[in-house]
Structure formats: structure tokens, C-alpha cells
Amino acid sequence: MNIVWRFILNILAFMMVAGDIPFDKIDKSVKIHKYSLYRVHKWKENNFQNAPSELSTRIDRMRGFPDIGYAIHITVGTPGQQFNALVDTGSSNFAIAASPNAGVPSYYHSRRSSTFQNRSQQVTVQYGKGTWTGDLMSDIVHLDVGFNRAIRQDFSGTPTKTFFDQLVDKTGIANIFSLTLYGPVLSKGLSWTSKDSNYGGEMTFGGIDRTLFLGHVYYTPVIKKWYYEVKLLNISVDGKPITMCCHGYEKYVTFVDSGTTEIVVPPAVFRTIVHSLQKFIQAPKLFWEGREVICPAGLGIAWSSLPIIEFTLPLAGVDGVLAYESSRFNLAISPQQYIRLSETVRNLGFPCYTFSISPSSNDAPVIILGDALMEGYTVVFDRINNQVGFAVSRFAAKNLTVSPGINRLERVKNGSLNIQNISSSSEDSVAIVSVVLASISLFMTCISIGVMTCIYFNHHRNKSSNDYPYRQVSSPHHPPAYSNAEEQYGSRDNSLADNGPTESD
The missing domain is CATH 2.40.70.10 (Acid Proteases)
Known part of the structure; x- marks a missing residue:
């Protein structure tokens, strides 16, 4: 059985927040807001990680060959720490690596964030094959997509409205999103079709x-x-x-x-x-x-x-x-x-x-x-x-x-x-809000679980x-x-x- 480490981050899991989001900053006359993302790669087998900052063109004999996923760029904490967020409609948790590991080029440093709050609770998630375990915590997540500035991912015992519900309530956008993923293709002459190899599609909030x-x-x-x-x-x-x-x-x-x-x-x-x-x-x-x-x-x-x-x-x-x-x-x-x-x-x-x-x-x-x-x-x-x-x-x-x-x-x-x-x-x-996707791994779920979990690499998951x-x-x-x-x-x-x-x- 292959052990698969996977950096998982649920955009809709951002959406369990305490307090108001500054929707007053939105220019409601603009129907489509686009945000450029970054194309990165994940390893086919050992891929619980942030995507590598540099693209590799070789096959790694231990980990196989780099695979393509779809992600957005976010920052967590104060000052912000940058991560590539895997958007995944098949996961419901916001989990982030929080300790060093050979397969993870960067990880979240809780002590470096002045807005970090420890919830003193451990979370374990069981999948069809494998599990992961981490500590429950709260911090500021920043997603620069026009309607969103900085929001606190707060997970107290009191239920709060999700981010997407607040977005719908305060901006009037429809409770709908779509993904258009651009896979790698060749044009004539065996060259990439895209001028920018990082461009990987679009994500649209609020309509079609x-x-x-x-x-x-x-x-x-x-x-x-x-x-x-x-x-x-x-x-x-x-x-x-x-x-x-x-x-x-x-x-x-x-x-x-x-x-x-x-x-x-x-x-x-x-x-x-x-x-x-x-x-x-x-x-x-x-x-x-x-x-x-x-x-x-x-x-x-x-x-x-x-x-x-x-x-x-x-x-x-x-x-x-x-x-x-x-x-x-x-x-x-x-x-x-x-x-x-x-x-x-x-x-x-x-x-x-x-x-x-x-x-x-x-x-x-x-x-x-x-x-x-x-x-x-x-x-x-x-x-x-x-x-x-x-x-x-x-x-x-x-x-x-x-x-x-x-x-x-x-x-x-x-x-x-x-x-x-x-x-x-x-x-x-x-109002339609579009997000330009970069070819990288990403995920979203139908129902957000409001969990930001720090993974300390004594756990594994095969999502598969x-x-x-x-x-x-x-x-x-x-x-x-x-x-x-x-x-x-x-x-x-x-x-x-x-x-x-x-x-x-």
C-alpha cells in the first residue's frame, strides 16, 4: 500500500468564521473579478505537501513523476505565510502542514503569527485508506479575490455562518460556483498552447x-x-x-x-x-x-x-x-x-x-x-x-x-x-466573481466543516x-x-x- 501525504485545503472550509467580513470594500459594479493563480505540481505518490516552488522536469525514482493539480495562492497568519491551496471538491477540511518533513518544502509556523489561537483540541480524519491527525487552531486566512480580504478561520464550539453563506447574504451573489480546468495540451509544433504556462483555468463564484x-x-x-x-x-x-x-x-x-x-x-x-x-x-x-x-x-x-x-x-x-x-x-x-x-x-x-x-x-x-x-x-x-x-x-x-x-x-x-x-x-x-486558476491541485466541498488543522506528520492519507x-x-x-x-x-x-x-x- 502506498502511503500518500497530501496537503489538503478546502476553500469552502475558509467559510466558518467569527465576526464580519469587510464586504463593504467590494465594488459591486464590477461583475467579474479575476485573480491570477500559480501552476505548481504535486507528486503522484508522495504528495502531501505544498507544491514545489520550482518545476522539475525529471522523474524521481522514489516518488514517481510530478503530477498536475489546481490551486490558488493564499496567506495564513500575521504576518502572512504563503501557501498553495489545493482546491478539492472531495474534501471537507482545511488542513495545513505545521512541522518539517522531507516531502514538504514549507510549512506553517504558528509561533510566528500574532493572530494564531490554539483551540487545544485534536482532530483525526479517517479515509478509505489511511488517516491524518492534527491540532485544531484558528488564524487569519487571506484570499485576494476582490470580495475577500482577511478573514479569521475561527473554530469555537459555537456554530457560525460559513464564509460562502455570508458572501451570499451580504453581496447577493447566487449560491453557486463553477470550475473550468485547463489541462496541459499541445498546439501545432509541439509547443504549449498558453503563453503563460502557469495559467490553468478559472473558478467562478455567484453564477455561470x-x-x-x-x-x-x-x-x-x-x-x-x-x-x-x-x-x-x-x-x-x-x-x-x-x-x-x-x-x-x-x-x-x-x-x-x-x-x-x-x-x-x-x-x-x-x-x-x-x-x-x-x-x-x-x-x-x-x-x-x-x-x-x-x-x-x-x-x-x-x-x-x-x-x-x-x-x-x-x-x-x-x-x-x-x-x-x-x-x-x-x-x-x-x-x-x-x-x-x-x-x-x-x-x-x-x-x-x-x-x-x-x-x-x-x-x-x-x-x-x-x-x-x-x-x-x-x-x-x-x-x-x-x-x-x-x-x-x-x-x-x-x-x-x-x-x-x-x-x-x-x-x-x-x-x-x-x-x-x-x-x-x-x-x-x-454578480459573478471569477477566479483565474493555475494548474495545480485544489479542492472544494459541498458542506464546509470549519476545521483548520495543523498536521505534524505522524499521520497519513490516501485519497485517493x-x-x-x-x-x-x-x-x-x-x-x-x-x-x-x-x-x-x-x-x-x-x-x-x-x-x-x-x-x-
Whole structure:
């Protein structure tokens, strides 16, 4: 069993505070506030750490190769101590390293902060594999995102309103946020598509920024609010469903988790996926196990020849319009999402790739829709209606050879096809606060636990009705997922907003 140290920080966990936040400083006439973040790397195996300040281009034989996550930059304490905060929708605690360790380049010094308060309480968190333990404490956290200056992360026995609740109450923004993660991609000539290699996407508070995606937002219900748990109905490879015995996928808990780089599936499903892909691509066993990279020379990988992998979810609605009962939709991910470009490893100038699907452990029946899947979409976390939405990312559609897609499925009865008319709703007339993300590990949860815990490295964590057939609905508004972006969306590219991503951005 690999021991995984993970620096975990929950943005929404900032939000348990005592006292008022200075929202009067907000310029409410400005609807979108952007904050530049930093691209850093985390180690694939030993990654309970702040991201390293310098990017490594080598493979560490002990720790594997650097992995990409998504983070924001924060300061903690007075004077402020800087950290890279992993934004993770699959965690609920604000935890920070507070003692030296070989895998941690910097840590929180409580004695150097004049605003530090010790709560004299120990906290232990148990995961599917591994635990961590730390001391409960309080200090000032600064997140420079326009609406937020400095707030105290206070954890007394008296419940207080979360940061996000105060933000909603005092600014009138909607109780919703979204993530658009930009995975590493190559443009023509094997160069990075972004001028600034640190740029890794956007995070939006209070509404939806429609310049970031194409088409509609397809929502699936959150079945448990503790985390963003959704119901997965099926997984298909190249149009062929992978069936499971004994209650199928229902016995697995499925999370939408920005803190996990890979897509995690049941072991039997993993073996079927690998067996299917081995017909198309020759790679050593260690590649499929996630322990080696492949670096094809010449023209590289023929992406259009590789199969699409689809994840089927219940459809709650599209752009606010309720769907018929038992409607479904498929998230069709591109081969460039499950065979992911390594940003840090090259071989004689040729790009290298990692396999971004891994099996869950037998004692942890979970399915994780991690960054590898999320990077194809804008993912909307609608806390008002308890649902998670997906829309095809403009960045992914424009920069990937094979675009990700979304296919809507409707129930067919007596040979007829029920198709619901869908119209795009106007953009929410609320204040929208956007945060520019850097490609690094980050996390957020549906419910914030109000815990700032200092970890002293004596702990570890490894985070790791069907009576009738269904038929795909194809229309100009619901194109098949497998086409190239130019074929799929045509002239839509001409309507890109000035602040939308382009090949040169």
C-alpha cells in the first residue's frame, strides 16, 4: 500500500468564521473579478505537501513523476505565510502542514503569527485508506479575490455562518460556483498552447460565465450533500457498455472530485477498459498501472483512432429546464483526457503521456470523476438546487484533436422517442466573481466543516428504472460527441468572447 501525504485545503472550509467580513470594500459594479493563480505540481505518490516552488522536469525514482493539480495562492497568519491551496471538491477540511518533513518544502509556523489561537483540541480524519491527525487552531486566512480580504478561520464550539453563506447574504451573489480546468495540451509544433504556462483555468463564484463553454449545461442531482456525490449509471468504451454484476454501479459511491487527478473506477471496469485500449495502443504494463510514461516519436498518437469513453449520469435538467423522468446523458471524454500529456517529462524533445484511469481498491468501493474528466468541461456546482452541471469547455473543444462531448438520452416507449425542447436560458443576472486558476491541485466541498488543522506528520492519507431502451437524441443543439471541435461547433468559434481562451492564450 502506498502511503500518500497530501496537503489538503478546502476553500469552502475558509467559510466558518467569527465576526464580519469587510464586504463593504467590494465594488459591486464590477461583475467579474479575476485573480491570477500559480501552476505548481504535486507528486503522484508522495504528495502531501505544498507544491514545489520550482518545476522539475525529471522523474524521481522514489516518488514517481510530478503530477498536475489546481490551486490558488493564499496567506495564513500575521504576518502572512504563503501557501498553495489545493482546491478539492472531495474534501471537507482545511488542513495545513505545521512541522518539517522531507516531502514538504514549507510549512506553517504558528509561533510566528500574532493572530494564531490554539483551540487545544485534536482532530483525526479517517479515509478509505489511511488517516491524518492534527491540532485544531484558528488564524487569519487571506484570499485576494476582490470580495475577500482577511478573514479569521475561527473554530469555537459555537456554530457560525460559513464564509460562502455570508458572501451570499451580504453581496447577493447566487449560491453557486463553477470550475473550468485547463489541462496541459499541445498546439501545432509541439509547443504549449498558453503563453503563460502557469495559467490553468478559472473558478467562478455567484453564477455561470458562458464565455467558458459551448452549448448547454446538463445537470445531474447531488444525492448526498456531504460531498458532491452523484449517481453513475454506466460506463462505455467505444459505444459498448461495461456491465457489472451484483447491483452494478449502484453499490459504488461516485464523487466529482477536483482533488483527484485521475478517473478512478472499479477494478473489474478498469481491467475491461485496459483490455479494450490495448487493441489500439501498445504500451508496457507499467504504463497502464500509472507508473510509467510513454513518449511516442514521429507523428505521435493517432488520437482519432482511439475509442471514446462515456460516463452515463441521470439528467435532472438542461439550463434550468427540467428533464423527463429517467432521462440520462453521457459525458463522452476525449482520448486526450484519459491518455494525458505530461507537462514535466519529455524524451528527446518528444512529449510523453500518462494513463489517467486507475482502479479503486477492493476495500474502498468508490468511483471518482477527477481532473482528467473535469478538464473537458465547465463543471457547475449548484448548491441552490443540489445538482452538478457539465458543459463542454471551449478550451478543450478548441485545443483537443478529439473534442469531449455530451450526448442526451431519452426513454423510448413503444417505438416512440420522447424529445424535450430545450432553450438556453439567459445568463444569471447576479454578480459573478471569477477566479483565474493555475494548474495545480485544489479542492472544494459541498458542506464546509470549519476545521483548520495543523498536521505534524505522524499521520497519513490516501485519497485517493430501465424498462425501456434509450436512444441518443441528435440535433443541432445536441451534436454527437465524437467530432472534431471545428466540425461539431462550426461557426460558434467566431463568437468567442475577447476573454475566452484561444490557441494563443
